[in-house]
Amino acid sequence: MIRMIRKYEDWFGVAGGICIAVGLYLGLAASPPDYYQGEVVRIMYIHVPFASTSMTAYFVMTAASLWYLWKRNPIVDNMAHATAGVGVFFTAGALFTGSIWGKPTWNTWWTWDARLVSFTILLLILIGYLMLRTFIEDKEREARYAAVLAIVGAVDLPIVHFSVEWWRTLHQPLSVSPRGIAIAGAMLFPLILMSAGFYLILTYMVGVRTQMLYLQQLLEAKKGRLLGEVHL
Amino acid sequence: MNFFSVIRWLAWKDLISEMRSRETISSMFFFALIVILIFSFSFSMDQQTAKTLMPGIMWVAFVFTGIIGLGKSFLAELQNDCLENLQMNPIPRGAIYLGKLVSNFLFMLIVELILFPLFVIFFNLDVFDKLPLFVLILIAGTLGVSAVGTLFSAMTVQIRAREVMLPILLLPLIVPVMIGAVEATGSVLSGESVTFYRHWIELLVVFDIIFTIVSFWVFEFILDH
Numbered sequence: 001m002i003r004m005i006r007k008y009e010d011w012f013g014v015a016g017g018i019c020i021a022v023g024l025y026l027g028l029a030a031s032p033p034d035y036y037q038g039e040v041v042r043i044m045y046i047h048v049p050f051a052s053t054s055m056t057a058y059f060v061m062t063a064a065s066l067w068y069l070w071k072r073n074p075i076v077d078n079m080a081h082a083t084a085g086v087g088v089f090f091t092a093g094a095l096f097t098g099s100i101w102g103k104p105t106w107n108t109w110w111t112w113d114a115r116l117v118s119f120t121i122l123l124l125i126l127i128g129y130l131m132l133r134t135f136i137e138d139k140e141r142e143a144r145y146a147a148v149l150a151i152v153g154a155v156d157l158p159i160v161h162f163s164v165e166w167w168r169t170l171h172q173p174l175s176v177s178p179r180g181i182a183i184a185g186a187m188l189f190p191l192i193l194m195s196a197g198f199y200l201i202l203t204y205m206v207g208v209r210t211q212m213l214y215l216q217q218l219l220e221a222k223k224g225r226l227l228g229e230v231h232l
Numbered sequence: 233m234n235f236f237s238v239i240r241w242l243a244w245k246d247l248i249s250e251m252r253s254r255e256t257i258s259s260m261f262f263f264a265l266i267v268i269l270i271f272s273f274s275f276s277m278d279q280q281t282a283k284t285l286m287p288g289i290m291w292v293a294f295v296f297t298g299i300i301g302l303g304k305s306f307l308a309e310l311q312n313d314c315l316e317n318l319q320m321n322p323i324p325r326g327a328i329y330l331g332k333l334v335s336n337f338l339f340m341l342i343v344e345l346i347l348f349p350l351f352v353i354f355f356n357l358d359v360f361d362k363l364p365l366f367v368l369i370l371i372a373g374t375l376g377v378s379a380v381g382t383l384f385s386a387m388t389v390q391i392r393a394r395e396v397m398l399p400i401l402l403l404p405l406i407v408p409v410m411i412g413a414v415e416a417t418g419s420v421l422s423g424e425s426v427t428f429y430r431h432w433i434e435l436l437v438v439f440d441i442i443f444t445i446v447s448f449w450v451f452e453f454i455l456d457h
Binding site for chain 2: 069117121124125128131132135136137141144145147148149151152153155156159160162163164166167
């Protein structure tokens, strides 16, 4: 598995880079401004991919955690760990770009909207997850506890979203959702391209980080064996 | 021992040791009292603002004291290697979770019931005709906090920096409980009809059910050798 990642990850990185470069040109220069929001809407081409990749990252992390608890494969745990770290970046990116977008359109940097709150909670859970991992020495226990936290968080996030939606909400409805696409073609294409680029980059980053964590663990295990201790 | 007697004995053991030492409940109580006082000073409230702020203050105080109690819950098991013994026993892991959940829930509820009259006095509340509803919200909210909290208490007790990690992991996850409990309490206080806040109580009950089941299931991965 680690060999497969090493073989293909660069292609993901290159393809993602190309998609984002073309998507940025189309989104920032070639696409028309929005009828209501004007030029401001162009941040959508970054914000929406950030948001969707961060949710996907959490989903992958939960799947990897379930898989780990089932099969106890350390590489899958490395993958969950890697996804959490990369997920922090994407979630923070979604919140940051969303805040920039919110200032001209909602006239506020921050509001207690359902999606904003759930993304903040998502970020807090991810940071808590990474912190938890640093505080446990035993590798096997670290993987187990982290997996449990990821699963409990995955159950919690929809409830958080749902409860804050009842509480108060301001966010515009999703433009691209299972219920249909409410967006012009000239804007949709760069958005799809950017999203594809972000997903490829996400895959690339998770691949690199998974390898790194795996090698780190391997190194520690070898070091331990040299010193006469048994770790793994 | 069968499943239910494990739960009963674990909870009973915690209650007896608490009755003898009175450590957890008294520290929880005084901590909550101080939290309430600090809030009253820092907001310098008149009668009207007190009524609007009170549900939030009440639940923040309850959750903070809950964290004190939850932090001590599994800490006591570390002495004399009790946790190791629990882990080595051939008893279902879920039963250990439920036993601890019962004792944590009871500790929190007892402290809340002692504090509640003080809230009534301090904030001049008029609640006596709605007391059953209040108690229902109290039970539902407390169960939600202790259901997630018992799981994380067991998780954090065996790691470094446990005092920091418990609130960091617990507080983001119980946001729905906080919103639901605060909204429901506020609505009861302002004398709205039940139809306006029924959904908040339902949210609390759904949260309780989901997280008791999920924590019950994942607990076996916490106490696992």
